[in-house]
Amino acid sequence: MVEPIGVLGTGSYLPTRVVENAEVAVPAGVDAEWIERKTGIRSRRRAAPEQATSDLAARAADAALEAAGIEAADLSYLVVATSTPDQPQPATGCLVQHLIGARNAAAFDLNAVCSGFLFGLATAGRLLGGDGGGYGLVVGADIYSRILDPTDRRTAVLFGDGAGAVVLGPVPAGHGMLAVRMRSDGGSRGLIEVPGGGSRMPPSPAMLDAGAQYFRMIGREVKDYVSTHVPPLLREVMGASELAAEEVDHFVPHQANGLMLADLAGRAGLSEAIRTSVWDYGNTGAASVPITLDDTVRGAGVAPGETVLLAAFGGGMSMAAAMLRWSASARARRAA
Structure with missing residues (x-):
């Protein structure tokens, strides 16, 4: 019998530097009012020059471990979801393992872009359930500020840096992960991408001159894709959990764009349950779902037995959704 696996603690870390709309507006050729009107974003955070993705991830990981009352040495698995790793090799997960002292954990990275945290949650949950227990740590962490073209208004105004875990x-029977669904669509990969820097287009002066090292996104087509494909996935997960939309207590989606989220929640009948952090932190990539979940637990609170629907979408195109029933032991903490 597979043992139910759920969240025992959440944590997050946001860099201390706050970047208001006025700072990113000028290079992008827009004004601060335009950014807020189009995205709902008022500010975002930026990592310090000396910080890498593993540094943010380790801070969030330590906070989650403290909230759960678990020692890093007790972890069996450590998954870092990121599309902005410290370096191509080794895995950022191994760097985080060393930083937090998780000496017994098998550590690895998972890249499903902004859906990575939920893909990691599903992976770690299945590993733990199949092994009959133990503990796992899933971290979503990204520093998108390092791969943005500051003159591209479609992307430069959206993203912030951060980590959540x-x-x-x-957990007790009837709690934890009730249902998880994941989807990938490689045929739509061109909607969101960083074309340069890999084996197809290795680093070179020509690649840099072309700006191929920068993150690119076709915003309007991404919005249409999400509007078409994500609501059915949410309905599928709710159906598999035998829950109606009005029985979802907390809906925590990927924080892509405030206007897009309002539209998505409306289409799925989840407007009353939606939880957001995009206004203050922007789009933090794979970190946005766990950061917002931690914000929710620390803020409004999630009571034992309440339902939490997590959802994400991003490059690939990739999508995922997970329904959780909250356990009494789950707590939250933000790293200072």
Whole structure:
């Protein structure tokens, strides 16, 4: 019998530097009012020059472990979801493992872009359930400020840096992950991409001159894709959990764009349950779902037995959704 696995603690870390709309507006050729009107974003955070993705991830991981009351040495698995790793090799997960002292954990990276945290949650949950217990740590962390073209108004105004994490472990029957669904669509990969820097277009002066090292996104087509494909996925997960939309207590989606989220929640009948952080932190990539979840637990609070629907979408194109029933032991903490 597979043991139910759920969230035992959440944590997050936001860099201290706050970047208001006025700072990113000028290079992008827009004004601060335009950014807020188009995206709902008022500010975002920026990593310090000396900080890498592993540094943010380790801070969030430590906070989640403290909230869960679990020692890093007790972890069996450590998954870091990121599309902005410290370096191509080794895995950022191994760097985080060393930083937090998770000496017994198998550590690895997972890249499903902004859906990465939920892909990691599903992966770690299945590993723990199949092994009959133990503890896992899933971290979503990204520093998108390092791969943005500051003159591209479609992307430069949206993204912030940050990390969020959850500790997973055994929970009482009827709690934890009730249903998880994941989808990938490689045929739509061109909607969101960083074309240069890999084996197809290795680093070179010509690549840099072309700006191929920068993140690119076709915003309007991404919005149409999300509007078409994500609501059915949410309905599928709710159906698999035998829950109606009005029975979802907290809807925590990927924080892509405030206007897009309002539209998505309306289409799925989840407007009353939606939880957001995009206004203050922007789009933090794979970190946005766990950061917002931690914000929710620390803020409005999630009571034992309440339902939490997590959802994400991003490059690939990739999509994922997970329904959780909250356990009494799950707590939250933000790293200072």
